[in-house]
Amino acid sequence: xxxxxxxxxIRELAESLVAFAKAxxxxxxxxxxxxGYEFGVDVRMGEIENLLEAGSRLFSSRVIKDKKTAFSTxxxxxxxxxxxxxxxxxxxxxxxxxxxxxxxxxxxxxxIDILSLKLFDPEIPELDSKRKxxxxxxxxxxxxxxxxxxxxxxxxxxxxxxxxxxxxxxxFLQEYVQTFCSLSLGIQAGGTDSKVEDYWFSAKTHFxxxxxxxxxxxxxxxxxxxxxxxxxxxxQIVPVIFEPLMTSWLLGFLFACVSGVSIYQKxxxxxxxxxxxxxxxxxxxxxxxxxxxxLGTRPFDAEGVPCQKTQVIDKGILxxxxxxxxxARKLKLRSTGNSxxxxxxxxxxxxxxxxxxxxxxxxxLEKGLILIKTIGHGLNPVTGDISRGAFGLWxxxxxxxxxxxxxxxxxxxxxxLKKTDIVGNDLEFRSPVPGPTIKVQxxxxxxx
Amino acid sequence: xxxxxxxxxxxxxxIPHDELQKILNIALSRGGDFSEIFLEYKIYNLINMEEDIIxxxxxxxxxxxxxxxxxxxxxxxxxTNDLSFEKIxxxxxxxxxxxxxxxxxxxxxLSSTPIHHNFYPVKRxxxxxxxxxxxxxxxxxxxxxxxFDPKIKKVKASxxxxxxxxxxxxxxxxxASDVRPLAKLVCVAIGEKEGKREAGFSGGGGRIGIEYFxxxxxxxxxxxxxAKEALNLLDAVEPPAGEMPVVLSPGHSGVLVHEAVGHLxxxxxxxxxxxxxxxxxxxxxxxxxxxxxxxxxxxxxRGSYNIDDEGxxxxxxxxxxxxxxxxxxxxxxxxxxMNKELTGHGRRQDYxxxxxxxxxxxxxxxxxxxxxxxxxxxKRGFYASQYQGGQVEDxxxxxxxxxxxxxxxEGKLTTPVKQATLIGTNIGVLKNIEMIGSDLxxxxxxxxxxxxxxxxxxxxxxxxxxxxxxxxxxxx
Numbered sequence: 001x002x003x004x005x006x007x008x009x010i011r012e013l014a015e016s017l018v019a020f021a022k023a024x025x026x027x028x029x030x031x032x033x034x035x036g037y038e039f040g041v042d043v044r045m046g047e048i049e050n051l052l053e054a055g056s057r058l059f060s061s062r063v064i065k066d067k068k069t070a071f072s073t074x075x076x077x078x079x080x081x082x083x084x085x086x087x088x089x090x091x092x093x094x095x096x097x098x099x100x101x102x103x104x105x106x107x108x109x110x111x112i113d114i115l116s117l118k119l120f121d122p123e124i125p126e127l128d129s130k131r132k133x134x135x136x137x138x139x140x141x142x143x144x145x146x147x148x149x150x151x152x153x154x155x156x157x158x159x160x161x162x163x164x165x166x167x168x169x170x171x172f173l174q175e176y177v178q179t180f181c182s183l184s185l186g187i188q189a190g191g192t193d194s195k196v197e198d199y200w201f202s203a204k205t206h207f208x209x210x211x212x213x214x215x216x217x218x219x220x221x222x223x224x225x226x227x228x229x230x231x232x233x234x235x236q237i238v239p240v241i242f243e244p245l246m247t248s249w250l251l252g253f254l255f256a257c258v259s260g261v262s263i264y265q266k267x268x269x270x271x272x273x274x275x276x277x278x279x280x281x282x283x284x285x286x287x288x289x290x291x292x293x294x295l296g297t298r299p300f301d302a303e304g305v306p307c308q309k310t311q312v313i314d315k316g317i318l319x320x321x322x323x324x325x326x327x328a329r330k331l332k333l334r335s336t337g338n339s340x341x342x343x344x345x346x347x348x349x350x351x352x353x354x355x356x357x358x359x360x361x362x363x364x365l366e367k368g369l370i371l372i373k374t375i376g377h378g379l380n381p382v383t384g385d386i387s388r389g390a391f392g393l394w395x396x397x398x399x400x401x402x403x404x405x406x407x408x409x410x411x412x413x414x415x416x417l418k419k420t421d422i423v424g425n426d427l428e429f430r431s432p433v434p435g436p437t438i439k440v441q442x443x444x445x446x447x448x
Numbered sequence: 449x450x451x452x453x454x455x456x457x458x459x460x461x462x463i464p465h466d467e468l469q470k471i472l473n474i475a476l477s478r479g480g481d482f483s484e485i486f487l488e489y490k491i492y493n494l495i496n497m498e499e500d501i502i503x504x505x506x507x508x509x510x511x512x513x514x515x516x517x518x519x520x521x522x523x524x525x526x527x528t529n530d531l532s533f534e535k536i537x538x539x540x541x542x543x544x545x546x547x548x549x550x551x552x553x554x555x556x557x558l559s560s561t562p563i564h565h566n567f568y569p570v571k572r573x574x575x576x577x578x579x580x581x582x583x584x585x586x587x588x589x590x591x592x593x594x595x596f597d598p599k600i601k602k603v604k605a606s607x608x609x610x611x612x613x614x615x616x617x618x619x620x621x622x623x624a625s626d627v628r629p630l631a632k633l634v635c636v637a638i639g640e641k642e643g644k645r646e647a648g649f650s651g652g653g654g655r656i657g658i659e660y661f662x663x664x665x666x667x668x669x670x671x672x673x674x675a676k677e678a679l680n681l682l683d684a685v686e687p688p689a690g691e692m693p694v695v696l697s698p699g700h701s702g703v704l705v706h707e708a709v710g711h712l713x714x715x716x717x718x719x720x721x722x723x724x725x726x727x728x729x730x731x732x733x734x735x736x737x738x739x740x741x742x743x744x745x746x747x748x749x750r751g752s753y754n755i756d757d758e759g760x761x762x763x764x765x766x767x768x769x770x771x772x773x774x775x776x777x778x779x780x781x782x783x784x785x786m787n788k789e790l791t792g793h794g795r796r797q798d799y800x801x802x803x804x805x806x807x808x809x810x811x812x813x814x815x816x817x818x819x820x821x822x823x824x825x826x827k828r829g830f831y832a833s834q835y836q837g838g839q840v841e842d843x844x845x846x847x848x849x850x851x852x853x854x855x856x857x858e859g860k861l862t863t864p865v866k867q868a869t870l871i872g873t874n875i876g877v878l879k880n881i882e883m884i885g886s887d888l889x890x891x892x893x894x895x896x897x898x899x900x901x902x903x904x905x906x907x908x909x910x911x912x913x914x915x916x917x918x919x920x921x922x923x924x
Contacts, residue, residue, distance in 0.1 A: 044720070050802055052525040053542045055535075056512070071494075071506035075529040081509065088507055095579055097501035129545075151722050153842075188843065192724055193875075195843035235689045265498065266602055267638065267647065342504075376847035377836040378869050382638065382645045387687075387921055389839070389847025389871040405845060408869040408921020410689070446689035446869075446921035 007163065010035055010057075011175065013079065014167040021063055021086045022169055026093075028064040028104045029086070030168040032302065032341075033057065033077070037161045039129075043136040044154035046144075051133075060341060063089040067098040071342065101329040107170040110306045112299040114176050118292040121206040124159050124179040132157050135213055139185050142217035148225045153186030153197070155216075164298075172304040180295070181207050185220045189228055196227035196403075198373065203431070205293050223372070227391060230405035233447040239368035240409065240443045241361055241395070244426060246371045247435030251351060253413060254285070255433060257381050258312055258320075259344045260327030260336075269384040269414055270318060278318045279417030282354060285313040287322055289337055289347030296348040296432030300337065307337040307347055316417070322346070351435040354423030358437040361422050363398035369445055370395060371409060384413040390445075404447070411443040461487045461513075461615060465558065467533060471515065472555050472619050474540040480519040480547035482780075483540075483555075484618040486757065487513045488799040491575065492610040497586045498603070505579065512799035515539045518781060519547035527800045556621030561759065563624070567745055567752040570657030574631045575611040577658050582607045585633055585658075585667045592671030593637040599682065600675050601645075602638040607631070616759035624759035629655050630750065630905055632894045635670050639678035646684070646866070648677030649834075649851075654750045654893040654907070677834065680864050681852055687868030687920060688855065693829035694870065694918040695822055695856060699889030700834050702908030706810050706897065707838035707846045708874040709740055710908075713767045713775070714793075714805040714899075715782035722842040724875065728773050734878035736771040737815050744792060744808035750893045751808035751906040755792070758803050762792030767810075768878075779805040797902035804900060811909035815884025819912040822883045824859040830920050831856050832870060844874040869921035877915055885912030 014031045021029040035057050042050040059082055060073045070089040074081055140155035163177045184201035200220035202211035211219075242250060262268040270278060289307025291297050300306050303325055311319045321331065324339035338344040362370070370393040378387040387410045394401045424437030468485060475483035492508040512529035513536060524546025526539030574582075590605040609631035617623045632653030639646055650673035652665040661667055696704060717723035725733065734740075744752050744762035756762055758780045766775045778786075779794030782805055795806040823831070831854040838848030850868040854861040890909035897906040 048522050048546065050523045050525060051546050052527075052802070054525075054527045054539065054800065056527070056529050056800065069504045071504060072508065073506070074509040074511075076509055076511040077529070085507060085509065092505045092507065092579060095583060096503065096505055099501060099503060151720070153720075153722060188722060190843075192721075192727055195722075195724060197722075197841055197843050265604070266645070269645075342506075375839040375841065375845070376849050376869060376871075377838070378847075378849035378867065380647070380851075380867055382647050383867075385867045387849065387867050387869040389845075389869055389921070391845075406871050406873065406919055408689075408847065408871050408919065410867075410869070410921055444689060444921075446919060448691045448919065 010165050014165050015173060017082055017086060018167050018169055020083055021090065024087055024090055026063045026065050026090055028169050030062045030104055030303065032060045033165040035163045038158065039132065040156065040158040041133050041136050042154050042156045043133070043140055044152055046137065046141065048133060049154055061086060061089065063093055064102055064104070065090055065093045067100060067102050068093040068096040069099065069102045070096065101326055104168055104170055105303050105305050105325040105335060107172055108306055112290065112306050114299045116292065117290065117297050117299060119176060119178040119205055119297060121179045123207045124181055125161055127159065127207065132159070135183055139183060139213035139217050142214055143185060143187050143221055146221050148189050149187050149221060150190060151188040155185040157183050166300070166304055168304055174300065174304070176299055179205055181210055183210055183213070183216055185216050187220055187224050189224045196224060198223040198227065203295060205295060209293065226393065227403045227405070230403040232406055233394060233404050233445065235446045237442050237444050239365060240440045241365065241368065241370045242438045242440065243370065243372055244428065244435060244437055246374065247351060247438050248431055248433050249374060250416065251349060251433045251435050253379050255346050255349050257384065257413065258322055260321045260323030260331055260333065261343050262381055263321050264327055264330040268381050273318050274321065276318055277316050278414065279313060279316040280420065281315040282420055282423045283313050283316050283417050284352040285350070286311055286352065287336065287338065287347050287349045291348050291429070294348045294429045296346060298347065301339040302341040303339040305335045305337045305339060310336045346432050348429065349433045350427060351423065353425045353427035353436040355425050356422050358424045358426050361424055361437055361439050362395065365395045365398055365439070368395050369404070370400070386411050386413060406447065408446045409443050410446065416440050461489065461531065463531065468617050469555060469558060471536055471540050472617065474537055475515055475517050475544050476553050476555070476619060478544045478547045479549035480517040480544065481553065482518040482619055484516045484616065484758070485513060486799055487615040488612065490610055490612045493608070495582055495586050495607045497590050497605045502583055502586070510798060513539065514799040515543040516802065517543040517546055521785060522546045523781065523802055525802050553619065555619045558617055558621055558623045561622055561624040563754050563761065565754060567747050567754055568629055568655040569747065570629060571659045572657040574609045574629055574656070574658050581658065582609070585661055589633055589635045589667035589671040592668040593635050593675040596672055596675035597679055599639045599641050599679060600637050601640040603635065605635045607633050614757070618759065622759045624755050626754045628753060631656055633661065633667055633670055634894055635674040637674040637678045639682050641682045644682060646678050646681035648674045648681060650674040650677065651892050651894040654748045655752055656748050677852060681866045684852060684864040684866035687853070687865045688830065689921055691917050691919050693826045694915045694920065695826060695829060695831045696910065696913040696915065697831065697833045698819065698885060698887045698912045699909055700891045701832060701913065702811055702891045702910045703835045703838050703848055705740060705812050705910055706807060706906065706908040707840045707848055708877055709767065710742065710807045710810045711840050712842065712844060712874060713777060715776045715778045715786060716805050717842055718776055719782045719786050724844040725773060731773060732771050733773045733875055734768055734771045735881045737884050738768055738771050738878060738881055739813040740768040740811070741766055741813060742777055742793070742807050742810045746809050749809045749907045750895065753808070756794045757796045758794035760790045760792040760794060762808065765791045765793070777805045777807060779803055795904050797904055801902050806899065806904055807897065807906055809907040811888065811890065812884065812911065812913065814886050814888040814911045817883045817885050819885045819887050822885055822912050822914045823856060823861060825883065825914065826856045827858060829856040830865070830868070831861055840874070846874060847871045871919045871921060877918060880916045880918070881913060882916045883914040887911045
């Protein structure tokens with residue numbers, strides 16, 4: 001993917017396929033081609049376990065004829081296959097029903113300066129295999145040197161480079177290239193029948209921003225050993241502190257509930273709530289596709305709509321749903337640049353930080369739970385109901401007393417948005433859906 | 449035995465025999481114990497209906513090749529979706545780079561491995577049916593849910609089918625192929641009452657022909673079941689919270705077996721000693737009436753296959769017999785390193801994924817009680833009917849999310865309950881199994897299991913089961 005002649009070829013292929021579909025009778029057509037390269041190494045107990053390296057491509061298209069839509073994708077990029085797929089799409093479209101809301105977005109004049117987004121790190125393609133393997137080995141080694149660590153799931157280092165080509169029948173033709181790298185470690189502590197486990201990771205678009213092996217190992221150790229010798233607790237209603245990763249999890253659920261698709265489908269409890277108060281004044285949420293170097297940043301979405309910064313919740317008031325072109329037309333709104341192809345996806349969807357340091361949130365808690373991990377499903381966007389298996393740390397008089405396991409937490413997202421009484425100042429863009437520490441006044445924690 | 453597709457690799461992958469052998473050799477050029485090529489061609493189709501229209505259709509083609517080299521405990525892997533010899537050679541060299549001993553292993557001549565069984569003896573292959581035929585099924589399910597009750601305000605129905613052609617060759621001379629059909633019809637119905645909304649889900653499918661939707665499960669039934677569940681939930685109350693006796697419904701509760709037991713009996717977790725079962729082979733790990741199997745050979749089931757993704761013929765594999773741990777799910781790497789027999793459980797999501805030990809169709813075998821006897825034995829407890837899914841840690845802690853259930857009061861199912869979570873440790877729950885019903889059933893043939901980022905189709909089942917105590921998470 002690194003040579004220019006190759007890019008030239010793919011660009012030409014995308015453009016000519018748009019022309020081909022038009023000539024075969026499509027009213028509108030959109031083509032994306034992804035040219036990617038990935039490297040991954042898993043290390044366990046000091047030895048390489050898996051080493052993977054590959055280049056791959058993917059084609060994806062949307063064809064509209066008489067307001068009827070058909071999609072296709074292919075990992076086979078031969079011109080013959082792709083032309084056949086487009087012809088099939090046009091035929092299949094005729095079997096769907098016309099939908100007045102279908103159609104490509106109009107060509108937009110606004111253009112994002114792709115370079116200013118800093119999505120590509122030239123250092124990543126140049127990284128030496130030996131160095132990549134050494135990073136994973138080093139990370140695991142630091143953890144295994146700690147006597148409290150009894151076993152390892154292994155450490156992994158991976159990189160990806162993806163070039164996205166996009167062309168449509170409205171004359172849009174652009175491309176951009178992204179890099180990613182990640183380092184992670186999973187470990188266990190305790191004997192066979194009292195095992196606890198956890199992990200830590202860092203993922204970035206630029207290699208220099210990645211956490212060091214030492215930082216990752218230390219954090220994974222701390223997160224694992226703090227769960228040793230858990231107790232069971234009685235069922236009760238208590239305040240709950242969400243660690244940043246748990247806030248992220250909650251925000252992922254909130255995203256599903258403010259996605260324009262679930263709104264027009266009426267599968268979200270936030271349907272018909274635009275302009276209304278849905279949370280308290282501490283809750284301000286943005287989706288921003290233009291933060292330089294962030295993981296969810298991109299110049300335009302999967303339909304070629306330029307990305308933007310959208311205020312979703314302003315001090316508790318629901319301001320915007322996040323839409324692709326289709327959902328926006330259904331809801332008489334405007335696309336927010338959140339198309340993922342068929343549906344919507346977050347760009348950088350985050351809860352704005354408050355002023356309280358996380359330590360202070362802990363010391364202010366008389367009695368309650370720090371939520372550190374959840375497992376299972378148990379999210380219902382139709383009602384906002386949450387019910388999940390959980391792991392936590394029990395807090396008494398502002399201090400961590402002991403770990404707890406075999407509990408579940410239950411609540412409702414709508415209630416949580418109203419009952420969040422502290423928002424921490426520790427927002428870090430660790431994922432496309434990051435959040436700071438928060439404290440929720442009360443939730444049901446079920447135990448024995 | 450009849451109807452077995454007589455596929456040769458030439459039909460789908462234009463790579464000559466001698467080139468495959470050449471590639472296997474290149475893969476072992478730096479040493480290594482074993483090399484393997486996995487070729488895959490898959491066509492996937494989707495139809496979506498919502499808001500009373502066939503909204504969209506999609507077709508996807510996946511074509512590619514993965515090359516694996518094993519060297520001791522190490523795996524090297526390369527893949528490509530460009531099947532030119534140059535690109536394949538590059539992938540082979542990538543995989544080869546894992547090895548660094550110079551003892552060159554000889555490649556055995558390739559010989560086709562005959563398969564004498566066919567676990568998908570379909571009459572009318574779904575991938576050969578016209579799109580119109582499949583659209584009719586979607587519409588029938590949709591209308592059946594919509595017309596079930598005026599409180600049903602919204603419906604979504606989808607049909608998804610695929611056909612997967614695979615060819616596996618390896619340095620032991622194995623050459624095996626399979627053609628796997630897979631289809632499902634699913635329906636979501638949303639009911640509304642007094643401003644409250646609830647969603648119900650149902651579906652069916654498997655490695656089936658289109659006749660399944662006439663003979664076994666009609667689209668109308670699927671639509672009705674989704675609607676019924678939504679209505680049921682509209683009347684449901686918040687779940688109780690705390691420790692209590694729990695009765696698991698037959699079929700759907702198979703997810704418990706899958707999560708609480710199956711995953712931790714996958715050989716890789718035991719070889720690495722991360723599973724709590726690693727030192728428990730031959731030991732009592734469950735109540736003595738508990739017997740659990742994983743069986744990839746059940747005809748038409750979602751989790752079944754004629755060969756696994758390493759070319760091994762699968763076996764019905766006992767995991768726990770009368771409470772004693774007796775087996776594990778093996779892939780080639782773990783079986784070799786642990787010096788065990790292959791069981792045919794090496795599976796992968798696609799050509800870009802490394803095979804790992806996985807479940808297929810996992811179930812608890814039937815017991816002696818009638819379901820009525822079991823429910824009657826509970827004074828106050830929780831009956832879990834349907835699930836959203838579950839998850840387990842290697843440490844044995846698991847949860848599963850119950851989308852609908854009932855309170856049990858004085859030996860009877862009473863008020864419907866929604867959205868509860870069951871949590872426990874696997875050995876704790878296995879030991880607390882008190883009664884097992886005679887009514888073995890399997891859950892919806894729509895399930896997918898994720899492990900290490902790889903999604904594969906599975907099925908699971910169980911009879912009615914009583915667990916003497918378990919933690920139920922709820923609001924009350």
